[in-house]
Amino acid sequence: MTPEGAVVIGWPQLLLAASFMLITGALSVAIGLGLVKDLAIASVRTYVQLLALGLVLRWVFSVRLWWVVVVLLGVMTVVATRIVVKRAPDAPRGLFGSALFSMAITAITVTFAVTALIVRVPVWYEPRYVIPIAGMVLGNSMTGIALALERLFSDLDARSGEILALTALGADRWEAARASVRLALRAGLIPTINSMAAAGIVFIPGMMTGQVLAGADPLEATKYQIVVMLMVSAATAIGSILAVMLSYRRAFTADGVFLEKGLRGPAS
Amino acid sequence: MLDGVDLDLAAGDIAELRGPSGAGKTTLLLAIARLLPGAGGSLxxxxxxxxxxxPAVWRTRVALLPQRTALFPGSVEENLLLPFALKARDGVRPPSTETLRTALDDVGLADVALDRDTARLSVGQAARVALLRVLLTAPRVLMLDEPDASLDDASAAAVAAMTARFAEAGGAVLRVSHLRADAAATVRLHLESGALAGGDRDDA
Structure with missing residues (x-):
């Protein structure tokens, strides 16, 4: 199933690639960076994790069972959500649910919109399309949502004096949090917007690189890349907005009183 | 932190609350403004x-001016009008530009333009704008948490005059004092270890 023009990498070549890591390791010893162990572990992990991924995907693509695809998507979403929650240390506990909801909704909607309406795969769960696209959507919206949530709660804390004054003037939770919500959403979306602006001029996007290396026509690869980039940006935007709107209330009591970092417990 | 505190304020009262730091003065104000999570008691x-x-509507009637002056980025006018953009004051007409101008003149801020950026106000000017922002909303009760803690004598006197005028017009004031005693106070309260003493009215 190798397209014309693609050069297959053999197992000896795969090992040869590690030789550059050996050079890096030698340099690390010479300069005394103390990174040899980390480099070794990272290299081994690259081999093991990616080969495992290749084997899993090969199996998933060949069995083509709808429930395998669904289970895999579920696992990917949960893992991505865990990373999001971990990256927002100022966030109140109990954020997992709303983050999971935001990730799942956007990932499912955007992924299947691409496969069904744009790529028009004959089978809705076609793993060869669904899994990689969902991976890109989740990976990118994960970064955006994490940035937005992190900024939301750190900015709320930074504005605690202003929020107290606003609340004392009669502001409700939304009115008190609005400035931070806006800032958080900008923080979540700006990297995506920047990367759209730089695509094609500063770098060749990863997916397109892969398709071109695999022998695809650059223009065809470009079409795919445009679709994916727009959909991924939309997913990041929708996911960030959902996550922020669902979670800012958790920094307030039901009476609209802002809870500073140390006071925020599991929200009700 | 507070224990069995019982407090009555009447229209026109200026109650002065004193006590050592950590006695719970700020906590009491927060509780009355319903800004203290998990507070019991009845109001x-x-x-x-x-x-x-x-709760938001309650706070439009029982207004608290926190100790730390918090004006928002933007102009003086935007800050003074901000409370009127809140849902809790739905239907309340915002004051006109002339009203705002007169109000600033009346509190000794004749040289502060309405479009002055709040970042360019002095500490004393900012404190007066923040107090004016609350007063313009015409609350029933005004609570001030050490309003003159970081002010020079002239600004402190202006704040005391603004407070006195509010009480004369039928409002009730509860202010925490630390440095200066308020000569206009009609009720003197003392809070120590969360318990309230005093409450003598020295009607003038």
Missing amino acids: TLAGEAADSVD
Whole structure:
């Protein structure tokens, strides 16, 4: 199933690639960076994790069972959500649910919109399309949502004096949090917007690189890349907005009183 | 932190609350403004129980000016009008530009333009704008947490005059004092270890 023009990498070549890591390791010893162990572990992990991924995907693509695809998507979403929650240390506990909801909704909607309406795969769960696209959507919206949530709660804390004054003037939770919500959403979306602006001029996007290396026509690869980039940006935007709107209330009591970092417990 | 505190304020009162730091003065103000999470006790305003009023609406009637002046980025005018953009004051007409101008002149801020950026106000000017922002909303009760703690004598006198005028017009004031005693105070309260003493009215 190798397209014309693609050069297959053999197992000896795969090992040869590690030789550059050996050079890096030698340099690390010479300069005394103390990174040899980390480099070794990272290299081994690259081999093991990616080969495992290749084997899993090969199996998933060949069995083509709808429930395998669904289970895999579920696992990917949960893992991505865990990373999001971990990256927002100022966030109140109990954020997992709303983050999971935001990730799942956007990932499912955007992924299947691409496969069904744009790529028009004959089978809705076609793993060869669904899994990689969902991976890109989740990976990118994960970064955006994490940035937005992190900024939301750190900015709320930074504005605690202003929020107290606003609340004392009669502001409700939304009115008190609005400035931070806006800032958080900008923080979540700006990297995506920047990367759209730089695509094609500063770098060749990863997916397109892969398709071109695999022998695809650059223009065809470009079409795919445009679709994916727009959909991924939309997913990041929708996911960030959902996550922020669902979670800012958790920094307030039901009476609209802002809870500073140390006071925020599991929200009700 | 507070224990068995019982406090009555009447229209026209200026109650001065004193006590060592850590006695719970700020906590008491927060509780009355319903800004203290998990506070017990009961509050009534003109016969109406606090529980029957939306917390945000309660705070439009029982206004707290926190100790730390917090003006928002933007102009003086935007800050003075901000409370009127809140849902809790739905239907309340915002003051006109002339009203705002007169109000600033009346508190000794004749040289502060309405479009002055709040970042360019002095500490004393900012404190007066923040107090004016609350006063313009015409609350029933005004609570001030050490309003003159970081002010020079002239600004402190202006704040005391603004407070006195509010009380004369029928408002009730509860202010925490630390440095200066308020000569206009009609009720003197002392809070120590969460318990309240005093309450003598020296009607003038």
